[in-house]
Amino acid sequence: MEHQQRQDITAIPEGYYNSITNKQSKSDTLRVYLCSNVSPYNVIDSAKGILDSVTHTGSFAFNNSPIGNYYIKLIHRNCIETWSSNPQSLNGISNYDFTSASSQAFGNNLKQADTAPLRYAFFSGDINQDGTIDASDVSSVENDVFNSVSGYITTDVTGDDFADAQDVSIVDNNAFNSVSAVTP
Numbered sequence: 001m002e003h004q005q006r007q008d009i010t011a012i013p014e015g016y017y018n019s020i021t022n023k024q025s026k027s028d029t030l031r032v033y034l035c036s037n038v039s040p041y042n043v044i045d046s047a048k049g050i051l052d053s054v055t056h057t058g059s060f061a062f063n064n065s066p067i068g069n070y071y072i073k074l075i076h077r078n079c080i081e082t083w084s085s086n087p088q089s090l091n092g093i094s095n096y097d098f099t100s101a102s103s104q105a106f107g108n109n110l111k112q113a114d115t116a117p118l119r120y121a122f123f124s125g126d127i128n129q130d131g132t133i134d135a136s137d138v139s140s141v142e143n144d145v146f147n148s149v150s151g152y153i154t155t156d157v158t159g160d161d162f163a164d165a166q167d168v169s170i171v172d173n174n175a176f177n178s179v180s181a182v183t184p
């Protein structure tokens with residue numbers, strides 16, 4: 001039997017967030033995966049949606065998932081893969097907020113993005129999506145900065161459609177701190 005279910009996700013890509021306006025620089029695509037709560041935590045279903053720059057929330061429709069408990073995995077084009085801290089119940093319309101506390105993510109793998117209101121973001125800078133932010137990601141951004149690349153590019157972690165020193169700074173800082181995906 002097929003189940004139509006919806007998961008509302010609240011999340012912030014670190015580099016997109018402005019703590020003065022409390023908004024993101026752009027609304028952007030987010031992929032949400034529902035994963036089994038049993039090792040090896042296989043993907044059961046996935047959905048693509050838009051994370052709104054003002055509400056920080058997107059709606060994701062799942063058609064292939066029975067009612068149950070799933071880990072939620074977030075994939076954004078240039079952020080570190082981030083999982084929910086625990087399996088979440090999916091039944092009808094559910095919601096999960098990755099911004100309210102670092103403990104919302106598996107391994108507390110979130111960065112504080114604001115104090116008023118208190119908000120957490122997932123780390124920006126995994127340009128090549130290999131699960132870690134390191135020198136190769138920094139190098140990609142530096143290369144695009146050198147060539148003044150603009151547009152909807154993965155090296156633009158601030159979401160202003162330009163590769164510049166601000167992008168390098170964010171990725172470099174996360175590389176310095178060896179930010180990596182933390183998964184069940």
Ligand SMILES: [Ca+2]
Pocket residue numbers: 018019020021022114115116117
């Ligand atoms: Ca603020």
Ligand SMILES: [Ca+2]
Pocket residue numbers: 125126127128129130131132133134137
């Ligand atoms: Ca990487």
Ligand SMILES: [Ca+2]
Pocket residue numbers: 156157158159160161162163164166167
């Ligand atoms: Ca930028």
